[in-house]
Amino acid sequence: MLEVKDLTARYGRAQILNGVSLRVGGNEVVALLGRNGAGKTTTMKCVMGLVLQKAGEITYDGVSILGKPSHEICRLGIGYVPEERRIFGDLTVEENLEVGDRPARADAPEWSREHLFELFPNLAERRRNLGKQLSGGEQQMLTIARTLMGNPKVVLLDEPSEGIAPVIVEQMARVIKELKAEGLSVLLSEQNLHFARAVADRACIIEKGTLRYEGGFADLDAHPEISQQYLAV
């Protein structure tokens, strides 16, 4: 589905990615693990067309998307849930969903507002509140719901468990499983190995802009020195 090959990226003079390659298959949840500053967010932004200085190959269903504007990438079926959530604070919850709304597509499940409000009951209660009035956990739900309004086939989920209460982290895990059950693919960026193990099929580990490991969690657990070296803080 989504394939990244030898991706390099820079911000100004700083080289951030030095040749990252990874694959997300159909209906697969892949965890992109790495410490803070490893390059997880940058990788996702490159896929989404939000980083200008990049080179390498990024293909979706065999078609190159490198250099396409981000709205076209979104329209192909790639949904992006940013780490900083980027809720429209001056818009109500419903209006936030409206911005994400896209027509249904044949190859992906369609999400209605009602369906999303079932998945995120807290949002249903606050549908007329402004984005900036929501708690951190509610904003995290809203940013996911907003992206799902675009009926994506692949979701790039950037650190959904960061900075929210443990109860909500559990809810996030349920949501990711639900996405997989609906037939979506997910690229999940994480620092937390336990959370990733609970929801993902495979793991990629990135460190200083370079991919260090790709494989199953069983292998990773059999070689604790790998996660020790690249993930422990």
Added chain:
Amino acid sequence: MGFYVAQLLTGLANASSLFLIACGLSIIFGVTRIVNFAHGSFYMVGAYLAYSIVALFPGSILGFWGGVIAAALIVGLLGLVVEMTILRRIYRAPELFQLVATFGVVLIIQDMAQAIWGAEDKLGPRAPGLSSAVRIMGEPIPEYDLALILIGPAVLAGIWLLFHRTRWGVLVRAATQDREMVGALGVNQAWLFSATFVLGAALAGLGGAIQIPRESVNLQMDLSVIGDAFVVVVIGGMGSVSGAFVAAVLISVLNAFAVLVYPQISIVLPFVVMAVVLIVRPYGLFGKEGSGHGAPTEPEQPLRLMSSRATLVLMALVFALAASPLVASDFASILLVDLMVATLFAVSLHFMMGLGGMVSFGHAAYFGVGAYGAAMAVSYLGLPMIPAMIVGPLAAAVAALFFGWFCVRLSGVYLAMLTLAAAQILWGVTFQSQEYTGGDDGIVGIWPASWATSDQAYFYVAFALCIGGIWFLRRVAHSPFGYGLRGVRDSDVRAEAIGMDVKFHQWMGFALAGTMAGLAGVVFAFSKGSVFPDVLGIGQSVDGLVMVLLGGIHALAGPILGAGVFVLIEDWVSRLDYWRFIFGMIILGVVLLAPDGVAGGVDRLMRALGLRREGQT
């Protein structure tokens, strides 16, 4: 009592048109982050079009209002053309480029309007059915004023509905907050931007069209309204429609009463109010932190210092310049003095922008204060040339210290607007203080000392001062202070973290740039023998910006090259008919084709020809 009510109603009627133009400007800025200088041109074209269309249906109510609306729609189309041909290409360019490009559009539209409608003022008809006055508390109030008072809130309500009840409006509001995210959610920003620009332009056109029964239509409307419109947008908060409404009412009503006390205050008042509001609320009444920053631009390049070879070339040029009076005609000597004045002015502006990261829309203020300082020292204090040449830069230094203290408290577009306000205040004061400054007639008879009257002798005076000033600024750029300033530009957070007093650094940089602009002004005054208020005007400030842009902002040599190219082009073009049109086209050509300036263009050309290795500068 009735008199005051009448005054209030006049103020409210004035507010409507101002609101229409300002809210268009604010909506455009909110979404596209472009400070659109050409917005005043849309207003002017709206007025001309309404004048022509309404004249086809004399005395018809439907004809009048239909004509007003048709004018607004046509201006909307004009906006679409401008957006798609020009602005679309420069959304990621630094603010300076956008500003200068839209100023190019101003010049082009001015000459096109003159070609179509001629240079004479046009008097529009009264609005049919609203041409008499009603008595309110004994005072006659024009019926048309009452109609205007209703139009403002009606448009505000319409925009509110559009923004809250349609998907398009929701997208516009979302994009005002985070347009990149809107794009990542699948919205084609290009069309959103175009549509926003059309709406904003049409509102400006409407603002101009409804003015025709009240004011004559003329070719100066564009720049005279744009200053006030900027002020209203900044006071209201960039991107806020309701802010624009409140600010338009505030300014217009204050003005309606202030003129009773002090009739000349109109020109200055809006800028004073803006300065006060910005000092109390740095993002305007309804603005948010960060609302005054332009688009995220492509990564800032480090400032290129000169290679030793470029320095040698420059030295050779300076020596050639020094020797030029031996061979050049008097006329060429005069042109060379203009060139040196322009270069010092551009270098001082570049010092502030390229090094200090502070974009100034009003650098002419300090050029003008320097010129007037010297001129007034001669004509009132009777000082000879040399002491007067010291008074000028000192006066500019004082002005720059004063206004700079306020300006460095802001950043981005707000800072730029406050510099514009400062320049407009000084211009207004100069224009109106007839007894001291001669007002519109300026000050004449400012000639060099007797030993320096020949063109050759004055050339050397100018040479010493301008080249000295440029040399001094370059030395400062390479000094620890200069490095500090660049550190502040690149990351004020980091600079603060290592214990630098960021504001103080910027303030001193601002003052130094102002002083050197003042020196350029002094040399200018003695070379022309006179000064007029337009040395402080928007035109002079924009000239400086164009020079910096022409040369390319990322090279220290940029402004030197830019000023040279500018003076030569101006000298050639200003003799032609429709020079504004030609000049505007040149500006657009540079912005679109060589966005890194002439220096960058030459650089790229040489690379393409294989004369220079990649990475070498």
